[in-house]
Amino acid sequence: MRTMSLCRIVALISIAATAACSSRAGDPARQYGPDPYLPEPREYLLPPMSVPKAIGWQAGEMPTASAGLTVAALATGLEHPRTLYTLPNGDILVVESNSPGTEPFRPKDFIAGKVKARAGAAATGGNRITLLREADGNGTRELRTVFIDHLHSPYGIVLVGDTLYVANTDAILAFSYTPGMTRITSPGVKLTDLPAGPIDHHWTKSMTASADGSKLYVGVGSNSNITENGMAVEEGRAVIYEVDRSTGAKRIFASGTRNPTSVAFEPHTQQLFAVVNERDEIGPDLVPDYLTSIRQGGFYGWPYSYWGTHVDVRVHPQRPDLVARAIRPDYGLSSHVAPLGLVFSQGQHLSSLFANGAFIGEHGSWDRSPLNGYQVIYVPFVNGRPLGKPIPVVTGFLGRDNETVHGRPVGLALDRSGALLIADDVGNTVWRVSARQAVEPSTTQPESGVP
Amino acid sequence: MLAPNLSESIVSSADRAPFLLHRGFIGAGAVLLMAALITDYTYYTTALWQWANFSAWLITAGLIVMLVAVVSLLIDFATGHARRLNPASFMLVTAAALLSLVNAFVHSRDAWTSVVPQGILLSVVSTILLVIAGARGWSLAVSRASGDRP
Numbered sequence: 001m002r003t004m005s006l007c008r009i010v011a012l013i014s015i016a017a018t019a020a021c022s023s024r025a026g027d028p029a030r031q032y033g034p035d036p037y038l039p040e041p042r043e044y045l046l047p048p049m050s051v052p053k054a055i056g057w058q059a060g061e062m063p064t065a066s067a068g069l070t071v072a073a074l075a076t077g078l079e080h081p082r083t084l085y086t087l088p089n090g091d092i093l094v095v096e097s098n099s100p101g102t103e104p105f106r107p108k109d110f111i112a113g114k115v116k117a118r119a120g121a122a123a124t125g126g127n128r129i130t131l132l133r134e135a136d137g138n139g140t141r142e143l144r145t146v147f148i149d150h151l152h153s154p155y156g157i158v159l160v161g162d163t164l165y166v167a168n169t170d171a172i173l174a175f176s177y178t179p180g181m182t183r184i185t186s187p188g189v190k191l192t193d194l195p196a197g198p199i200d201h202h203w204t205k206s207m208t209a210s211a212d213g214s215k216l217y218v219g220v221g222s223n224s225n226i227t228e229n230g231m232a233v234e235e236g237r238a239v240i241y242e243v244d245r246s247t248g249a250k251r252i253f254a255s256g257t258r259n260p261t262s263v264a265f266e267p268h269t270q271q272l273f274a275v276v277n278e279r280d281e282i283g284p285d286l287v288p289d290y291l292t293s294i295r296q297g298g299f300y301g302w303p304y305s306y307w308g309t310h311v312d313v314r315v316h317p318q319r320p321d322l323v324a325r326a327i328r329p330d331y332g333l334s335s336h337v338a339p340l341g342l343v344f345s346q347g348q349h350l351s352s353l354f355a356n357g358a359f360i361g362e363h364g365s366w367d368r369s370p371l372n373g374y375q376v377i378y379v380p381f382v383n384g385r386p387l388g389k390p391i392p393v394v395t396g397f398l399g400r401d402n403e404t405v406h407g408r409p410v411g412l413a414l415d416r417s418g419a420l421l422i423a424d425d426v427g428n429t430v431w432r433v434s435a436r437q438a439v440e441p442s443t444t445q446p447e448s449g450v451p
Numbered sequence: 452m453l454a455p456n457l458s459e460s461i462v463s464s465a466d467r468a469p470f471l472l473h474r475g476f477i478g479a480g481a482v483l484l485m486a487a488l489i490t491d492y493t494y495y496t497t498a499l500w501q502w503a504n505f506s507a508w509l510i511t512a513g514l515i516v517m518l519v520a521v522v523s524l525l526i527d528f529a530t531g532h533a534r535r536l537n538p539a540s541f542m543l544v545t546a547a548a549l550l551s552l553v554n555a556f557v558h559s560r561d562a563w564t565s566v567v568p569q570g571i572l573l574s575v576v577s578t579i580l581l582v583i584a585g586a587r588g589w590s591l592a593v594s595r596a597s598g599d600r601p
Contacts, residue, residue: 107511230501
């Protein structure tokens, strides 16, 4: 009896040891575009991880822009800047925010907390919006004020007419805005509630408005990696809402989008696009994060399947009926890059190379070795669709040793001059990327000022 | 009826084994690890995530108590109460604890496959081992007094 049990134990332990061997990820380029390479899913005792240590930027250090572009800090010393928005008068809003925080649910959560802290992802967010003014569009900042304070894990932000909408983690607030304002003190008026706690695993609420301003579109992430917190808490999650701006009524516009961290309309076709963060822990090359057009009523797979009809066996009970109609996303960005920012280019301001396409801020993660993401890329568009290979635009957020991280790009925006703005929530900086010119005073010097 | 002082002298003689500190901790840790089989089974039949969550906590807590048991076993040897290891019981409990350690990692996966099939299988095997160890009295060592007996 005992001998048999021991044999079984040895067998089990050796199976476990084989499964625990960390696997190295392949070339991310195989997963770019409409038909990414998808290896077989694997399950691990300890998923492959590589946690870079957040070290920030020393004076004079900055990310690297691709040829013909130059980078400068527009603001430093921010509190976990996540999203950016340019107002019509050129003022730039910086949403400083982080997760409202959750209590550990499982033994694993204690370890996850330590990982996040090392990588600089656990810093407290400012829960406020800071206004930056660079009136002459030359990258020099003339004014910096706290625009709206005391928010609750804000993320999405959009101006429609004279109303500024801010998506807190639990509700959309409306603030009345007049051009030139540098501070709003009146409390916002709630337009509608959004799914938040308890748990609030993916807390960000990305937001944009339709061209006519009648509807808001809000990306709401799932409440877990892959339903490990139960199906009940996923009600109304992993979806993109359409919110009627006049009444606050909302409906699910598309579903199965695990974590749609940025939503934006393609300027030529007015088609809604989103970048979506896919699931973890089934391999370093699964599942590719993606950029996709969002169809009304479309189902994009989460949690039951990925990249169309690839079933995820971790979900129980399964739903073959939903898997059958899961939409394949338009464009793979490769795995674990964590795309958080999406902005469409508006002509040739930066370079003729970047005239028609999407800039994507890849925050990077620790679920893969070697690390992936930690850069801003450009995806070219043809006839309103992504086509061709992505082009790195700004890199160097990761240390050369691949083990330290200076900054992590999050939200993107274009300023009034067409320069690309990048929120960096580890470097606590807003970077401004512009076309290199023959004479460009002051933009090559990092800003030394503190708030 | 014996007088109290007489009864005490009898108990402290070779009639009963001296107190072994680690036995209680082995038993307590084993109960936690075995309880995870029940919560695993309940998750298997209901797919309600909280049962898988309970299993993860039970296994983690069981392993921590088992670690305390190791320390107390060392104390039993250091104080001379334990004379030598009981190899069969020691192997049973050690195997169950190692399997449970693997099981803690299996249970750190997300959703269904944190339990089915590997997690619950590991819980079954370690429970069987621990039941046998329990039937043998939880003690991993032979105490000085009982060991002195022929």
